[in-house]
Amino acid sequence: MLRELQITNLAIIDKLHVEFSPGLNILTGETGAGKSIIIDAVNLILGGRGSADLIRAGAKEASVEALFDLSGRDALLTALAEAGIECDGELLVRRVVAAGGKSRVFIGGGLATTSLLSEICRNLINIYGQHDAQSLLKTDQHLLLLDGFSGTLPLRAEFAARYEECQGARHELQALEAGEREAARRLDLLSFQSNEIAEAKLTPGEEEDLAEERTRLAHSGKLMGASQGAFDALYGGDAPILGNLSGIIAGVADAGRIDPALNPVTEALQAAYAQLEDASLTLRDYAARVESDPARLEEIEDRLDAIGRLKKKYGASIAEILEYQREVDQELSLLSNLEGSRGELQTRISRLEQELAVLGGRLGKARQDGAGKLKEGMERELAELAMKHAVFETSFEKSAEARSFGFERAEFLFSPNPGEPPKPLAKIASGGELSRLMLALKQLHPDSEVPTLIFDEVDTGIGGATSALVGEKLKRVAREQQVLAITHLPQVAAFADRHLKVEKRVADGRTATGVELLEGEERVAEVARMLSGARVTEKTLEHARELIQEAVR
Numbered sequence: 001m002l003r004e005l006q007i008t009n010l011a012i013i014d015k016l017h018v019e020f021s022p023g024l025n026i027l028t029g030e031t032g033a034g035k036s037i038i039i040d041a042v043n044l045i046l047g048g049r050g051s052a053d054l055i056r057a058g059a060k061e062a063s064v065e066a067l068f069d070l071s072g073r074d075a076l077l078t079a080l081a082e083a084g085i086e087c088d089g090e091l092l093v094r095r096v097v098a099a100g101g102k103s104r105v106f107i108g109g110g111l112a113t114t115s116l117l118s119e120i121c122r123n124l125i126n127i128y129g130q131h132d133a134q135s136l137l138k139t140d141q142h143l144l145l146l147d148g149f150s151g152t153l154p155l156r157a158e159f160a161a162r163y164e165e166c167q168g169a170r171h172e173l174q175a176l177e178a179g180e181r182e183a184a185r186r187l188d189l190l191s192f193q194s195n196e197i198a199e200a201k202l203t204p205g206e207e208e209d210l211a212e213e214r215t216r217l218a219h220s221g222k223l224m225g226a227s228q229g230a231f232d233a234l235y236g237g238d239a240p241i242l243g244n245l246s247g248i249i250a251g252v253a254d255a256g257r258i259d260p261a262l263n264p265v266t267e268a269l270q271a272a273y274a275q276l277e278d279a280s281l282t283l284r285d286y287a288a289r290v291e292s293d294p295a296r297l298e299e300i301e302d303r304l305d306a307i308g309r310l311k312k313k314y315g316a317s318i319a320e321i322l323e324y325q326r327e328v329d330q331e332l333s334l335l336s337n338l339e340g341s342r343g344e345l346q347t348r349i350s351r352l353e354q355e356l357a358v359l360g361g362r363l364g365k366a367r368q369d370g371a372g373k374l375k376e377g378m379e380r381e382l383a384e385l386a387m388k389h390a391v392f393e394t395s396f397e398k399s400a401e402a403r404s405f406g407f408e409r410a411e412f413l414f415s416p417n418p419g420e421p422p423k424p425l426a427k428i429a430s431g432g433e434l435s436r437l438m439l440a441l442k443q444l445h446p447d448s449e450v451p452t453l454i455f456d457e458v459d460t461g462i463g464g465a466t467s468a469l470v471g472e473k474l475k476r477v478a479r480e481q482q483v484l485a486i487t488h489l490p491q492v493a494a495f496a497d498r499h500l501k502v503e504k505r506v507a508d509g510r511t512a513t514g515v516e517l518l519e520g521e522e523r524v525a526e527v528a529r530m531l532s533g534a535r536v537t538e539k540t541l542e543h544a545r546e547l548i549q550e551a552v553r
Contacts, residue, residue, distance in 0.1 A: 150370025
């Protein structure tokens, strides 16, 4: 709710600080005292247009500060947190209008934009009267108000969820169809790449094995010469090493029979002989295997060249090439299933459209029924508010295409006088009529989404017993929401939980507006003034007391 309002240098207001309370706050005062300026100040807080004309003569700027108590308003606190504004249950907003017409906005102590101010404060205050900030003049709000009255908000939310799901599926299908040509090109490319790698029949470690074989073939002559020459030296020729070593072993063995100390030497020579013999046989076999094969060498070179070309395209090694092929094959599988995906999406969209048609039919029927009950209730309430011949209707505009809120739009139509056809509220309703329309709607559907409601001119054209009825209705609304009401009727003022008197004062030759909290006999005196004008008598004072006591009962 709105706890405090401070206005500086706005019109004839020099400096004004007003505190409000929960319940029904009534503002009274003589015509021209400045009550409408307070509404202008609230409009600035709501993001309304700031003009240099609003600045008090001689001042460089005007400012309005508002302190809101958001206790228990978890949704509003969450919305503020999402906007990057942290508060501990209290929110201070400030609007400054400079002489050049430029505005500065402060929310929670930090600079902000007028649009953010408007977005936040429209969830805190609604004004119903001669100004432009009333939700009743916003046609896009009428269907929401009707749904609230009709109890169709849960069904509307269910419809909106299905609609968003259907829209998401449609966007997926559009993206799928838009990408089909590109997907076809991609499919051709990936198929070529996969086939090229598959046809190569690569195996892990193949490149290393081929490189080793190529080295052996390229040096076959050298390898054969070395191995055959070593074998000949060890085993063949005129003086083979093994033959000489055999004679040496025999001589040392013979000496060992004389001196056993040479026996270990004999054994070592015999072991060396056995190793050299094994080595010579291995060299003989190796030399027999080594051959010069230019055809095989050329085949290996071609294979390595092919592997090299694949490495330039798909990876630094055969392992990387094979991994790339696996990824390509996965994407090919996905692309190959596009047709199936399209069919699934089309089936899903068809199912959701059928569900929307069923939900939309239920929603439309419930809205039609609700509109009939709303008409009956509104015309009954308006009759009690001295608008006996008023007509209130809801006009529906059907659409073949679903929107997030259903298949229809709604607009409230109104006729205050007999014989006049109902017309849109914005074209026909006056400020006072709008106030009474909202007051009537609040009797039928006392929601509390916006914590503070301001009624301006709600008593225009009302008198007698109807005046007290307006006061009762305002009091009833104020049980759920904070209400600020400007009135000229004592019967309405008598219902105030907090009575504020707005008056003009002259100081140092300048006129300024002040606000005084009235309690006790001061309040009785103000109600008496409203009853009789400037001349207050004991009789009017007694009448004022009776009005206040009756309102309390």
